[in-house]
Amino acid sequence: MPSMSMIQALNNAMDLKMKDDPTVTAFGEDVGYFGGVFGVTKGLQEKYGSERVFDAPINEGAIVAMAMGMAVNGMRPVAEIQFADYVFPGFDQILSELSRIRYRSANQYTAPVTIRTPCGGGIYGGQTHSMSPEAFFTHIPGLVVMMPSNPYDAKGLLTSAIESDDPVIFFEPKRLYNGPFFGDPGQPSSSWSSHAKGDVPEDLYSVPIGKAETVRAGQELTVIAYGTMVHVALAAAEELGVDADILDLRTLIPYDVEAVTTSVQKTGRCMVLHEAPRTSGFGAELISQIQEDCFYSLEAPIVRVTGWDTPYPHAHEWSYFPGKSRVMKAMKTLMEAPQ
Structure with missing residues (x-):
């Protein structure tokens, strides 16, 4: 069983789902050629082409709206909001449209949209790159909200999110991406986590919602x-x-x-x-x-x-x-x- 960081586990989940299901797409700001600001989508455009993995303009409302339009027409988009702090220009689309479409349409339409977004601090990103806004989304009926704590769960939960017929807000703690610190400032390096990487099965699997x-x-x-x-x-x-x-x-x-x-x-x-x-x-x-x-x-x-x-x-x-x-x-x- 290979050892993966959370970034690698998330990338692996999207890779396997895109291979398994041609309706799965990934897009967002810098998601395509650059592979995402944290490298989570790195290599996916090269492997699956620019029609399935592509860049979006700096317009979170349009990103969410496009994902919903794709979803009600039979696709399973994985949209990235570059930082959780940036999600609010798309908040109205999430609240007023995405979360309600199954209910407004009497189950005629589903919205299998996964919105991935890095959350929390730990990179000295300041006030506009460090929020943990999960409480806003737990108050919206119709959404599923996830936040993994380790690479194994990250891959399994993201798989479940992509397979879900309901929209999922998928928060990824930035401090867990590569090598987080869990002690207190000024303490020796022994306080650094031993969970930066974890054993992750190579095959596709899911963690139950x-x-x-x-x-x-x-x-x-x-x-x-x-x-x-x-x-x-x-x-x-x-x-x-x-x-x-x-x-x-x-x-x-x-x-x-x-x-x-x-x-x-x-x-x-x-x-x-x-x-x-x-x-x-x-x-x-x-x-x-x-x-x-x-x-x-x-x-x-x-x-x-x-x-x-x-x-x-x-x-x-x-x-x-x-x-x-x-x-x-x-x-x-x-x-x-x-x-």
Whole structure:
């Protein structure tokens, strides 16, 4: 089984799906000849031609509209928005058209569109290249929202996204693309993740939509995370020596309510962890659901560890991130809460 980075795994998923299904296309800003700003589509135009892998103008509204038009006419487009921060010029098309076409047409049309977009910080991209806007899209009925945390899931989830008859917003954390850092600034290189690459099967496979993964089994507390924050949670639990049950949601909508409920009822203590700002973040929805389903199992208040409620800082982005030290502090608070 070859070892792949997340970039390689995503590229491999598109390669295999394009080989398997002639209706699959890939396009977006710099996606064709250049292979994408992060190289995720590198080599695909050379292999499949410029009619199936091509560049789009800097017009996100047109990119989404074109993808929808292709989809209702029998194709399965994979459209790239170069950075998640750029998606908002196309937001009206996603909200008003793409998410609703199956319902407006009484199932006459489906919209098998996958919108890929890099999200989150870690590259000193500043306020216009570093957003984690997943909460906006989890509030739109009709969309599927995904965010993988490792190369294996990236390939399997992207395969499922392309095969889905419903539109998928597919977030790709930039810190996970090649060699992410999960500790705290100023720490030695041993804090760098060992998960930059992972074993990924060569053949086509899928990861089911709406199923969480238990990446670390434990009995003392539950940590619910997705994307980059899964690795931050793992690093904090290992250093602190906490017997934490860590769930990687993988799919945010629909998310695995059963897995979340089962874990929290088992441990009685829960932390929700995400990079996006705290207020109205997706963690608030998770906490509300846990409160409804697990109130009588809770032994302490649910804790949120998130990004700050501020415009994204450029020079101080590593202070903005929920790092290992902040997560460890929250874990201690949870464990010391009186029963």
